[in-house]
Amino acid sequence: MKIEDSFTVDAPLERVWSMITDPEVVGPCIPGCQQIEVTGPDTYKADIRVAVGPIKTIFTVTVEKTEERPPHFASSTTRGEEGGRASTLNATSTLSLSEAADGTEIAYASDVSVFGRLGKFGLGVMKKKARDLGHAFADNFREKAEGSAP
Numbered sequence: 001m002k003i004e005d006s007f008t009v010d011a012p013l014e015r016v017w018s019m020i021t022d023p024e025v026v027g028p029c030i031p032g033c034q035q036i037e038v039t040g041p042d043t044y045k046a047d048i049r050v051a052v053g054p055i056k057t058i059f060t061v062t063v064e065k066t067e068e069r070p071p072h073f074a075s076s077t078t079r080g081e082e083g084g085r086a087s088t089l090n091a092t093s094t095l096s097l098s099e100a101a102d103g104t105e106i107a108y109a110s111d112v113s114v115f116g117r118l119g120k121f122g123l124g125v126m127k128k129k130a131r132d133l134g135h136a137f138a139d140n141f142r143e144k145a146e147g148s149a150p
Helices: 013-020 021-031 125-147
Strands: 002-009 033-042 043-052 055-069 072-082 087-100 103-116
Touching: 002 125, 013 021, 013 087, 013 103, 013 125, 021 033, 021 043, 021 125, 043 125, 055 087, 103 125
Parallel strands: none
Antiparallel strands: 002 103, 033 043, 043 055, 055 072, 072 087, 087 103
16 A cells, blocks of 8 residues: 655754654654654664554554655655554655745655555555544644744
């Protein structure tokens, strides 16, 4: 499933870059993120609570940065599972930042595969859930980036 979107933050490019590439800043902006732990210079783990239809679960994911070209581009891979491996998740993602008239534009794209019990939901349901989570993240991140001191 391909997910793509963008949003604008009323903050300078360099500040947005430093915030959006910091797992400890981004973690609290992710809907359902209960815990984040930096495990290496390019890796971190997170526990994320998700609800799709009647299923409510916690995914433990590992994110690895695969490329960075500050302050404009980053890519990563994400792998995760819910307890007992009832569902697994794999994603390859890119993040592009550019200057905009009203701050910084953040564009993201992810190619996501979900297997197991959550993978049984239709593509339409999964895309809607991903879009809703993306919009909630954008609102949370925007609030944090625009509200923090330079």
